[in-house]
Amino acid sequence: MDLSVSIGRLNLKNPVMTASGTFGYGEEYTDFMDPSVLGGIIVKGISLKPMEGNPPPRICETPCGMLNAIGLQNVGLKNFLKEKLPYLRKFETKIIVNILGKSIQEYVKIAKALDGAGVDGIELNVSCPNVKKGGITFGTDQRSLSQLINSVRQAVPSATIITKLSPNVSSIPDFAKTAEDAGSDAISLINTIPALAIDPETWKPRLANVTGGLSGPAIKPIALRMVWEAAQAVQIPVIGVGGILNSSDAVEFLLAGASAVQVGTGNFVNPRATSEIVEGLSAYLQRKNIHSVSAIIGKLKTP
Amino acid sequence: MDLSVSIGRLNLKNPVMTASGTFGYGEEYTDFMDPSVLGGIIVKGISLKPMEGNPPPRICETPCGMLNAIGLQNVGLKNFLKEKLPYLRKFETKIIVNILGKSIQEYVKIAKALDGAGVDGIELNVSCPNVKKGGITFGTDQRSLSQLINSVRQAVPSATIITKLSPNVSSIPDFAKTAEDAGSDAISLINTIPALAIDPETWKPRLANVTGGLSGPAIKPIALRMVWEAAQAVQIPVIGVGGILNSSDAVEFLLAGASAVQVGTGNFVNPRATSEIVEGLSAYLQRKNIHSVSAIIGKLKTP
């Protein structure tokens, strides 16, 4: 059974990764599974300086989903390189670091440092406000997005760059193409969808930050549609994220055209989800008498 | 207890309406409730000519939601006026007709005929492709949207026009303002979100149309965020739609700034949902010792 897939120059032993922000820096899951069985680990978004995050409550549950407004809490680049990366390196899997910044310069600095430290890939979280452009997020403005990717591409020419697309746009194919044209090796989608929940008793929002990002099974059909649209628009690999809980969900994304998948909220529901998905994919292919996972990528049968 | 609210010149006895496409033409619900208890009925989208709709399967369930690709099946303007409207008129509630067209001319024709027939309001479904503009939907292009509303406004100067916004945009406030500036009396949101579900066994999409619109509780947090954003951007009334099942959901939308709500998928889950929401709202206000529903509209307490 060949589960391996390629994301740019990166070879993953299987298409199952963890989604940024849902797998800590790897430490928390060793009570449940061996992270070395994964195709890759996408690390929580790293910024130049440590960020303390939002006040609580930071999360709440919604129908078949959850909202989060963690506020990008992270240890910052320096601590990550010193304290977290050496630990992550012990797992036999690819380490991809999700990064974020308020300006192109910040992204470039982080990317260079990480590339120098030898991480396997960099995922650009572009749902952050671009302070230079009056706060519009990189992810919803094609020009800013293109400039950002271009600059990072030039700064780390040989790194594997994955651009994580925002779902908050009218036309995913346009943004997918923008990422491809600007030199991204792959795109991943979707990030969480901005959302709101209110307590009808107290009249207050359920999150201190008022709005938060919706994730989980509730958004799976939206993510799947966007992955399908994106995969038709670009040649570079597409990584599917959004509501994946089990191998059957993962198969849906592969059929829609994803070369790999990321599991986010699913890790909270079942901390063994990712390793069960690796096993489940293998069993699925065996049952279908298919010898390589790449044989099902994009094979959705449309009329 | 005063449950009445105003939508433009239209006075609703309470803020609870049915969402277009989920209440038939009223006939199907009389086994369960009395439609006269409602603030309003929004009729299934009407086009100039009858439309036969999409091949089956047209619907499927997803986590806490459902996809539909009915394909705008409807009896057409003429049959609606002759066969359906007289029946609807028997209920003591406002009748608002959701309309759709492939060109501005089509919308204008339908709006004029309906206005002439004395319906209480017109809701513009702008999620349809504008054939003149190469198929881009009116709802995701501010210029087309503005022209459409302007033209309908001029054609039926005294009609109550509600523009139903598409959720498929980066910035809901921009589209809300466009609708206000172009002369819409109110906006309603959200329509369904484009989505996809795949059968991992057959490799086929679960709907014959491949993609469909996601509705139900899964999308409630997204709808609520958009309603909140829209309500802050415009002066005209906002009507909240998306995942409302009960009065507590309705209160969330009112607090977020909606002057009224529409119930869609909730009618399928519980065909008495709308009338129970009317009762539930009344009980809620009584319990909170509030005498008028308008006193809670937009009262979300943000930090």
Next chain:
Amino acid sequence: MHKLFTARVIENRPVNHKNYLLTAQPLAATAAPLPGQFYMIETARSLDPLLKRPFSYFRRTPDTLQFLYALKGKGTALMSTLATGQEIRVIGPLGTGYPPPPKGTAPLLVAGGLGIASLFSFAETLSKKLCLLYGARCRSDFLMLDEVDKLGCEVVTCTDDFSFGKGGKVTDVVSDFLSSSPKKRYTLYACGPLPMLAAVSDTARRHKIRGFVSLEENMACGFGACLGCAVRTVRGYKRVCKEGPVFPIEEIVW
């Protein structure tokens, strides 16, 4: 009469490896169903599954309704955990029933597997002059055979794998049956998997007899409001839940 009602679970037990029989007691007066009609049943008090599921009623006693159901997906899996005493919300009876056979014709009922769930109550209402052809994949797939025997009518069973009754597909058995009794005029009533219904309809056409089939389609509401359960007929799309689930064979575009 209330079409939306609460019912209390009286019994919910497996009848074989993948089928259950649910007996529920409506807690309010409800309309009497006609054979072939169905109910929308809440399978769990949760938003997932969100929608009720459609089930033909298997049998009605003075104060209960019985449903025979197969474990298919998440709705029926949760349904199988309903415990005695639990309350569920139900909508029904819905749709059209099987029309009585026209004068001068004998009813020929053709059930494929779980199709018996919908045809059983129809058989109960007919005089014993009917004939029931009941096919299943294998011996263990037959449901409620004891009850079927008690109907007292002519019953022909058959299995795809020759493990019980006649060997062969029920569609072939129908064909043989009609060929071997050419004098008698029949009205056919069929319920079962779609390919079986298509084949049986074809046989009926060839033998120039009238007939009715009970169809299934994904349903959101079950009472005609969503237009989700469309089936293509010679007169355009019709709603399985409202104009159906029972349709004249000649109306369906296969």
Next chain:
Amino acid sequence: MHKLFTARVIENRPVNHKNYLLTAQPLAATAAPLPGQFYMIETARSLDPLLKRPFSYFRRTPDTLQFLYALKGKGTALMSTLATGQEIRVIGPLGTGYPPPPKGTAPLLVAGGLGIASLFSFAETLSKKLCLLYGARCRSDFLMLDEVDKLGCEVVTCTDDFSFGKGGKVTDVVSDFLSSSPKKRYTLYACGPLPMLAAVSDTARRHKIRGFVSLEENMACGFGACLGCAVRTVRGYKRVCKEGPVFPIEEIVW
């Protein structure tokens, strides 16, 4: 040891109008919990509720775990319908437990209402020299009083509405208690509603005694991965599920 395990429901019964006691038997070897630790419990086999819910363990027997829980929202409502024999997935034990009292101090446990769920097992492990102040809104809100009596330690009960034990809030009772026994040095352990914890912490500070509080916050994972359960401490945000739920009083920024 497996922190993710399946447990079988042995018993699930109401203990009063809005609280239940769940007894579950882990089906695999699991780590022994420390008093103050908690478990994440799957309340239903459904995607709604999606996330497991955090519960302190009330008591551990050689082969079962007991949880005392209140009906709050949809998760606990579904949990209350779990039937004997059903299997649920559980994660735990999680978080930090109550640290033992430093030498030379006597443990003073302060439980507000359901706070007893987390303090009971701690009381069990302490020598009988402890004192437990147990407050509730009214007489019928006390939980497991029989079991508490069996602890054999000094127990002071009080009710807000003067219907049982001392009259008045447990926070006032703590204050009185400390004022009336100024010679003895105590270490305070408190679990209960947030306002109670804040008030008790204040009292502890005023009496210059050390203490620990068990906090609650919305949780997605329960094991440190989501950063969702942040609580503000003097050293920045900490995770209730990992660095807590038991925190030294002086660390918390109220």
